[in-house]
Amino acid sequence: MEKAAPVAFASAKMRALKEDELFPSTPGKFKIERSHQFHRQYQRCFASSTTIFLWVIFLIALTASFLSFQPFLSSSSRLSSAHSWGGLQWERQVRVSASPRRPSGLTVLVTGAAGFIGSHCSLALRKRGDGIVGLDNFNSYYDPSLKKARRSHLSSHSIFIVDGDINDARLLSKLFDIVPFSHVLHLAAQAGVRYAIENPSSYIHSNIAGLVTLLEAVKSADPQPAFIWASSSSVYGLNDIVPFSESHRTDRPASLYAATKKAGEEITHTYNHIHGLSITGLRFFTVYGPWGRPDMAYFFFTKAILAGKPITIYRGRDGLNLARDFTYIDDIVRGCLAALDTAGKSTGSGGKKRGAAPYRIFNLGNTSPVNVPTLVSILERHLKLKAKKHVIEMPSNGDVPFTHANITLAMAELGYKPTTNIDAGLKKFVKWYISYYGHAARGIFKTNL
Numbered sequence: 431m432e433k434a435a436p437v438a439f440a441s442a443k444m445r446a447l448k449e450d451e452l453f454p455s456t457p458g459k460f461k462i463e464r465s466h467q468f469h470r471q472y473q474r475c476f477a478s479s480t481t482i483f484l485w486v487i488f489l490i491a492l493t494a495s496f497l498s499f500q501p502f503l504s505s506s507s508r509l510s511s512a513h514s515w516g517g518l519q520w521e522r523q524v525r526v527s528a529s530p531r532r533p534s535g536l537t538v539l540v541t542g543a544a545g546f547i548g549s550h551c552s553l554a555l556r557k558r559g560d561g562i563v564g565l566d567n568f569n570s571y572y573d574p575s576l577k578k579a580r581r582s583h584l585s586s587h588s589i590f591i592v593d594g595d596i597n598d599a600r601l602l603s604k605l606f607d608i609v610p611f612s613h614v615l616h617l618a619a620q621a622g623v624r625y626a627i628e629n630p631s632s633y634i635h636s637n638i639a640g641l642v643t644l645l646e647a648v649k650s651a652d653p654q655p656a657f658i659w660a661s662s663s664s665v666y667g668l669n670d671i672v673p674f675s676e677s678h679r680t681d682r683p684a685s686l687y688a689a690t691k692k693a694g695e696e697i698t699h700t701y702n703h704i705h706g707l708s709i710t711g712l713r714f715f716t717v718y719g720p721w722g723r724p725d726m727a728y729f730f731f732t733k734a735i736l737a738g739k740p741i742t743i744y745r746g747r748d749g750l751n752l753a754r755d756f757t758y759i760d761d762i763v764r765g766c767l768a769a770l771d772t773a774g775k776s777t778g779s780g781g782k783k784r785g786a787a788p789y790r791i792f793n794l795g796n797t798s799p800v801n802v803p804t805l806v807s808i809l810e811r812h813l814k815l816k817a818k819k820h821v822i823e824m825p826s827n828g829d830v831p832f833t834h835a836n837i838t839l840a841m842a843e844l845g846y847k848p849t850t851n852i853d854a855g856l857k858k859f860v861k862w863y864i865s866y867y868g869h870a871a872r873g874i875f876k877t878n879l
């Protein structure tokens with residue numbers, strides 16, 4: 431106890447008590463009246479040498495603990511998210527990946543680059559000669575090995591994905607210090623509607639807190655990039671006027687996911703208004719295709735059908751089939767690139783607004799909703815297998831009964847025009863699925879032909 435007393439870990443109260451004992455401020459606190467004079471001097475002498483000794487120990491302990499915590503403090507954000515970044519080699523990879531390969535090419539930070547849409551957009555940007563740096567935290571919402579496979583694919587096209595979180599302000603500041611990004615294509619998010627029931631805070635972490643951390647970095651960057659980001663058709667929520675148009679109500683979300691995307695639209699508006707950031711929000715409608723997301727129905731239906739397992743099909747409460755405006759990935763990528771190319775400049779610099787900047791919102795859909803039984807029958811045809819269907823009434827899980835995009839605005843301002851119908855798109859998806867998941871899937875596929 432004596433040895434431990436001066437060490438910093440004791441509570442403040444304990445420390446005060448010990449210090450009082452060691453350094454009596456009033457003589458009355460040390461009851462030594464009955465002691466011999468020599469004994470008293472000895473006591474005083476002993477007390478003062480003990481005091482000095484303990485102070486020395488205390489200072490050494492304090493210095494040692496500060497030094498040992500120093501690396502943790504300087505990289506606390508990295509440790510908290512268990513990612514690693516930094517160093518000369520890392521900076522070189524970032525710079526090389528960010529360099530455009532064509533005159534006046536864009537320099538784009540793509541968040542969520544290891545994700546489904548992010549990986550496709552990154553590749554398309556690189557193919558036309560733009561510079562790209564990806565950022566992704568490789569979380570395990572769905573199988574991270576698929577994200578890593580996408581990363582390897584991008585790496586073979588000289589695209590570097592930084593392993594980090596959009597909540598890491600130090601990392602973002604470093605990236606904007608190293609690279610003068612012209613655009614940010616922000617696709618990182620906690621996607622999926624149903625998972626919010628299980629893990630609501632992941633939506634707040636990525637779609638609200640992460641968005642604000644990223645916008646803070648973008649706002650402070652000099653030059654200030656244009657900001658293009660993924661909102662969602664889910665913001666239409668309980669709207670039942672079809673097709674969904676950008677001018678319709680979006681204040682009745684049916685899920686936490688939708689609420690965070692709607693909040694994102696409001697948050698980006700304030701950064702446009704206060705800081706002069708050029709903002710484009712893209713409301714994607716059920717994107718599907720090769721390298722897609724395993725949590726989406728077309729993907730896990732395929733897996734189950736190939737494995738001979740039953741699939742659950744939800745039907746609306748009124749007996750109507752659920753329908754989605756399925757949009758093929760290549761059409762979405764063209765929409766994203768058009769949004770990047772037409773985005774006006776941010777007017778601010780280093781956090782100071784210099785004038786009004788554009789604030790745009792576009793639907794990117796296919797304008798031709800497909801109901802779930804039709805989706806399944808197309809999959810059955812391409813897989814040459816019959817699905818074991820289990821139809822039940824849709825539970826209250828945040829899903830809306832249908833989506834249908836009006837894309838007039840995107841056609842007029844982005845030249846957006848979807849060209850892939852669901853049959854052609856699913857055919858490409860099935861081909862990719864069989865080739866990606868290899869022999870096991872193909873084995874089942876062949877035996878059931």
Ligand SMILES: NC(=O)c1ccc[n+]([C@@H]2O[C@H](COP(=O)([O-])OP(=O)(O)OC[C@H]3O[C@@H](n4cnc5c(N)ncnc54)[C@H](O)[C@@H]3O)[C@@H](O)[C@H]2O)c1
Pocket residue numbers: 541542543544545546547548565566567568569577594595596597616617618619620621622635636640660661662663713714715716717718723
């Ligand atoms: N796919 C669709 O049908 C669809 C529809 C509407 C909107 N969207 C939106 O489009 C964007 C891309 O969707 P997707 O289908 O490619 O999803 P995805 O999950 O495949 O991609 C998102 C990526 O972001 C990463 N990520 C998540 N949180 C992060 C964080 N805090 N820091 C760094 N990285 C993080 C994930 O690891 C993932 O790789 C998302 O914003 C999504 O909400 C998608």
